[in-house]
Amino acid sequence: MTKIIPYPAPDFTLTTTDGKTISLKDFSGKWVVLYFYPKDDTPGCTVEACSLRDARDELAVMGAEVVGISKDDPSSHEKFKVKHSLNFTLLSDHDGSVITSYGAWGKKMFGREGILRKTFIIDPSGMVQKVYGRVTPLGHGEQVINELKMLQKHDT
Numbered sequence: 001m002t003k004i005i006p007y008p009a010p011d012f013t014l015t016t017t018d019g020k021t022i023s024l025k026d027f028s029g030k031w032v033v034l035y036f037y038p039k040d041d042t043p044g045c046t047v048e049a050c051s052l053r054d055a056r057d058e059l060a061v062m063g064a065e066v067v068g069i070s071k072d073d074p075s076s077h078e079k080f081k082v083k084h085s086l087n088f089t090l091l092s093d094h095d096g097s098v099i100t101s102y103g104a105w106g107k108k109m110f111g112r113e114g115i116l117r118k119t120f121i122i123d124p125s126g127m128v129q130k131v132y133g134r135v136t137p138l139g140h141g142e143q144v145i146n147e148l149k150m151l152q153k154h155d156t
Contacts, residue, residue, distance in 0.1 A: 003128070005128060005129060005130070006111070006123070006127040006128055006129050007127065007128050008126060009024060009032075009034070009102075009120065009122045009126050009127065009128045010024075010098070010101040010102060011023060011024045011025060011126075012024050012091075012093075012097075012098040012101070014069065014091035014092060014093055014098060015074055015091065015092050016074065016077075016089055016090070016091060016136060017074045017075075017077045017078040017081060017090055018074075019074065021141045022067075022091060024031075024090065024104035024122070024126065024132060025126075027065055027067075027122075028124070029124045029128065030044050030063055030064065030065055030124055031059075031062065031063050031065070031121065031122065031123060031124060031148060031151075032062035032064065032065050032067060032120075032121070032122040032123075032146050033052070033059060033064055033065070033066045033067070033119065033120075033121055033148070034069065034099065034102075034119070034121075034122060035048070035052065035067070035068050035069070035117075035118070035119040035120070035121045035135070036068075036069050036070065036099055036102060036104035036115055036116065036117065036119075037049070037068060037069075037070050037115065037117055037120070038070065038114055038115040038117065039071075039072060039115075040070060040076045040077060040079070040090075041076075041079070041080050041083065041084075044117070044137045045070075045117075045137070046080075046084060047134065047137040047138055048137035048140050049068065049080070049084060049086055049107060050084055050086075051068050051137060051138065051139060051140045051141035051142070052068070052088065052141045052144070053084065053085065053086050053087055053088070053141070054141050054142060054143050055085050055141025055142060056088055056141075057087075058145055059141075059144065059145060059148065060088075061151065062145075062148055062149070063124075064121075064148055065088070065089070066088035066090065067089045067090075067091060068086075068088065068089070068091070069090075069091045069092075069093050069098060069099065069104075070090075070092070070093065070099075070115060071092070071093055071094055071096060071115065072090075072092060073092055073094065073097070074092050077090040077091075079133070080088045092152065095099060096115075099115055100119045102117050102118065102120065103116075103118070104118045107109070109116065116133075116134070117129070117134065117135040117137070118131065118132060118134075118135060119132040119135055119140065119144065120132075121144065121147060121148060121151060129151050130147055130151065132144075
């Protein structure tokens with residue numbers, strides 16, 4: 001099911017690497033780059049996370065927070081963050097409810113189901129303004145920066 005953009009981002013409350021809970025509404029008034037990825041410390045997920053890590057400072061200057069979500073538990077996320085110097089929040093969606101609500105669960109290669117590599121740019125009012133359906137990990141951070149610049153230009 002494809003939604004017409006913009007549409008309200010589904011709210012969520014999930015656990016961070018340090019055991020705190022974070023909700024989408026905690027980011028009210030900020031842009032959010034919300035990305036879903038299959039698994040900590042796998043090749044494609046590491047390339048994508050490092051690309052967003054490298055883009056994060058510029059995204060922060062633009063008023064955006066980067067948040068990654070997978071089914072991995074908080075201790076796995078913490079190891080992943082430390083190993084790759086990730087400078088943004090990773091959240092655990094152990095039951096997959098948020099992943100499903102964002103349409104980031106579905107058929108992958110060879111007919112298996114799993115987490116789809118998807119990114120959502122959410123504006124300060126909580127509306128989804130851009131969806132990347134099948135993310136290419138390499139260069140994704142730069143892609144998000146360029147898209148956010150265009151969205152913010154139209155927003156003024």
